[in-house]
Amino acid sequence: MNFKATSRKNWVLISALSVVLGSMIGMSTAWATPASSAVVHAASATSIFKVPSMSCSDKACETAIYIALHRMPGVEHIRIDDMKRTVTVTYDSKKMSAPVLLQTFQRIGYPASLVHG
Known part of the structure; x- marks a missing residue:
């Protein structure tokens, strides 16, 4: 496997993961509160x-x-x-x-x- 291709795939994966985690961290905690x-x-x-x-x-x-x-x-x-x-x-x-x-x-x-x- 080519090092350049692997690095790009890892970069895409890390970027996507950071976007998802970043949006979760910035979210309100309202979704985690009980119905009461x-x-x-x-x-x-x-x-x-x-x-x-x-x-x-x-x-x-x-x-x-x-x-x-x-x-x-x-x-x-x-x-x-x-x-x-x-x-x-x-x-x-x-x-x-x-x-x-x-x-x-x-x-x-x-x-x-x-x-x-």
Whole structure:
């Protein structure tokens, strides 16, 4: 067998495999979630918190807040707006509540108030 032909076949195979794997890695994990996930989404709640002391120019405040909230059970999504000094948290209302999130802000040194939720 010719080395050039073998190399080309391997290159085609590797290219095809990388396209398939790349698309699988980039896919949403929705295909892997159980059918009961619709119930979890139905229990989702979103709260917006005003955090006046979130003013770090080096993003240290945002990082500390994100890590603390991310570790809380039931927290699904966190969006931090440093310009408005707000943090929007989407969470499973069966596992988490706005008062517990407010306590978390207080515990890490960034007192917050509930704007909505």
